[in-house]
Amino acid sequence: MTAIVWIRRSLREHDNTALVEASKEHEKVIPFYCVDENYFENSTLGHPRVKFWHDSLKELRDNLGDEKGKELIVRKGKPVEELQKLIKETDADAVYHNRDYTPYSRERDQKVQEELEIPVETFKDIVMFEKEEILTNSGTPYKVYTYYSKKWFKNEKKRPQEVKEYKTPELESDEIPSLKELGYEKPEDMEVWEGGRENGLERIEDFKDKIWNYDENRDYAWKDATSKLSPHLKFGTVSIREVFWEAERIKARNPNDDTSGIKTWQEELAWRDFYIQVLWNWPETTEKPFLEQYEEIEWRSKEEAEEDWEAWINGETGVPFVDAGMRQLKKTGWMHNRLRMVVTSFACKDLWLDWKDVHEYFNKMFIDAEIASMVGGIQWAYSIGTDAQPYFRVFNPFTQGEDYDPDGKYIRKWVPELEDVPDEHIHKPHEMNQIEQENCGVKIGEDYPEPIIDHDEERKKAVERFEDKKD
Numbered sequence: 001m002t003a004i005v006w007i008r009r010s011l012r013e014h015d016n017t018a019l020v021e022a023s024k025e026h027e028k029v030i031p032f033y034c035v036d037e038n039y040f041e042n043s044t045l046g047h048p049r050v051k052f053w054h055d056s057l058k059e060l061r062d063n064l065g066d067e068k069g070k071e072l073i074v075r076k077g078k079p080v081e082e083l084q085k086l087i088k089e090t091d092a093d094a095v096y097h098n099r100d101y102t103p104y105s106r107e108r109d110q111k112v113q114e115e116l117e118i119p120v121e122t123f124k125d126i127v128m129f130e131k132e133e134i135l136t137n138s139g140t141p142y143k144v145y146t147y148y149s150k151k152w153f154k155n156e157k158k159r160p161q162e163v164k165e166y167k168t169p170e171l172e173s174d175e176i177p178s179l180k181e182l183g184y185e186k187p188e189d190m191e192v193w194e195g196g197r198e199n200g201l202e203r204i205e206d207f208k209d210k211i212w213n214y215d216e217n218r219d220y221a222w223k224d225a226t227s228k229l230s231p232h233l234k235f236g237t238v239s240i241r242e243v244f245w246e247a248e249r250i251k252a253r254n255p256n257d258d259t260s261g262i263k264t265w266q267e268e269l270a271w272r273d274f275y276i277q278v279l280w281n282w283p284e285t286t287e288k289p290f291l292e293q294y295e296e297i298e299w300r301s302k303e304e305a306e307e308d309w310e311a312w313i314n315g316e317t318g319v320p321f322v323d324a325g326m327r328q329l330k331k332t333g334w335m336h337n338r339l340r341m342v343v344t345s346f347a348c349k350d351l352w353l354d355w356k357d358v359h360e361y362f363n364k365m366f367i368d369a370e371i372a373s374m375v376g377g378i379q380w381a382y383s384i385g386t387d388a389q390p391y392f393r394v395f396n397p398f399t400q401g402e403d404y405d406p407d408g409k410y411i412r413k414w415v416p417e418l419e420d421v422p423d424e425h426i427h428k429p430h431e432m433n434q435i436e437q438e439n440c441g442v443k444i445g446e447d448y449p450e451p452i453i454d455h456d457e458e459r460k461k462a463v464e465r466f467e468d469k470k471d
């Protein structure tokens with residue numbers, strides 16, 4: 001009895017549900033990865049994400065190869081065709097894979113179900129609760145997080161599982177194409193995170209001390225107080241069950257301590273599940289607002305608003321906190337959550353940029369691009385999503401900086417031309433007079449731009465536009 005385990009975004013052996021289940025039923029198991037080269041040709045992904053995926057895939061191949069009798073079989077081509085060839089070569093009885101919930105994956109997986117002639121078994125793996133597992137008392141999917149999360153915490157959760165012994169038959173395996181072959185060499189001047197499970201486990205270790213004060217510190221980007229596990233959860237180098245139960249273990253070992261930091265962190269895992277179930281139940285939200293009344297809003301496309309768009313993506317808006325966030329993204333492929341909210345709110349309520357252009361840009365740039373959380377986050381900030389920020393609550397990007405980066409540490413790191421600006425002007429350097437500018441060596445308008453917007457004016461206009469459409 002031979003099973004093929006088609007690995008996609010769960011790039012690990014430990015607690016990989018499809019692999020665990022296949023190893024229970026089959027002595028011969030073929031962990032299989034299909035590199036779809038057309039995917040790389042036809043998309044414009046940022047280097048950080050491709051590198052993270054590449055590191056993780058290579059590490060998985062090497063780790064399995066180091067274990068006697070196991071191997072990751074890699075093939076280049078189209079998933080359906082490569083699976084069909086492999087089934088023929090090995091006389092496999094079944095294909096196992098973990099479920100994914102994006103519109104693209106659903107279509108791909110449907111095709112595989114229809115075209116393969118052997119059973120295809122699918123498993124929940126990337127979330128704690130999926131699809132319609134958590135419903136309102138009247139049996140409909142949740143649109144509001146607070147009530148959803150109560151059930152999420154109450155429901156029984158699976159624990160991580162080990163795979164049973166298995167052997168991989170001897171088979172030809174293709175080389176994993178290099179980043180150069182895929183056209184994704186490292187651009188100059190980027191700081192790129194390394195992928196792979198080992199790295200993910202180190203992140204978990206490193207976060208164990210920070211988790212206690214997560215609730216107090218998480219909003220301050222300069223404190224580096226969050227787990228930075230998002231790309232690991234995206235590529236499945238660590239599992240959702242592993243990280244949830246690790247947090248529970250920390251709590252259990254210190255029963256008398258205040259565990260609110262741990263609870264707040266687990267809430268974020270629930271947010272991730274929440275948005276994934278929203279995307280599953282309302283897949284059309286990748287294309288249109290969750291709130292129908294805002295479908296007809298006329299946003300400014302990046303072509304129409306070219307100058308503002310360029311200033312926003314390059315971190316040259318003259319609003320230091322926004323610029324710091326956008327530059328962190330450009331340089332590393334990652335951005336702190338507070339900044340994701342602030343820069344997106346700025347794109348909407350100050351620049352009136354089309355949310356779909358913002359989505360396309362984030363999707364290209366984010367190392368942790370998770371469509372559900374991304375669409376959820378963007379539509380939240382744009383006030384057009386489920387459980388979104390009300391349209392009349394508009395972030396002031398200057399005071400957001402004052403509140404969450406009071407000494408300008410984060411700004412100075414990512415906008416180095418403002419390094420010597422005194423604390424009292426770091427959030428509004430354009431308010432410095434000539435002498436103050438000379439004293440700190442920054443000429444506003446030359447070394448760093450004037451703000452491209454008048455926030456009070458843009459806020460008023462944005463609220464009016466929303467009010468026009470709200471019913």
Ligand SMILES: Cc1cc2nc3c(=O)[nH]c(=O)nc-3n(C[C@H](O)[C@H](O)[C@H](O)COP(=O)(O)OP(=O)(O)OC[C@H]3O[C@@H](n4cnc5c(N)ncnc54)[C@H](O)[C@@H]3O)c2cc1C
Nearest residue numbers: 226227228229230268272337340368369370373374377378
């Ligand atoms: C506009 C916008 C776009 C976003 N796009 C993405 C995205 O593409 N991919 C992504 O993983 N997250 C996204 N988020 C959510 C959040 O910003 C990131 O998950 C978080 O910053 C990752 O850092 P961390 O791993 O240190 O998180 P931690 O604070 O340590 O949280 C732990 C984990 O919980 C999950 N999580 C945390 N916050 C959220 C949230 N608000 N919604 C859903 N899941 C969450 C992530 O998997 C994260 O790794 C977005 C948020 C906004 C506002």
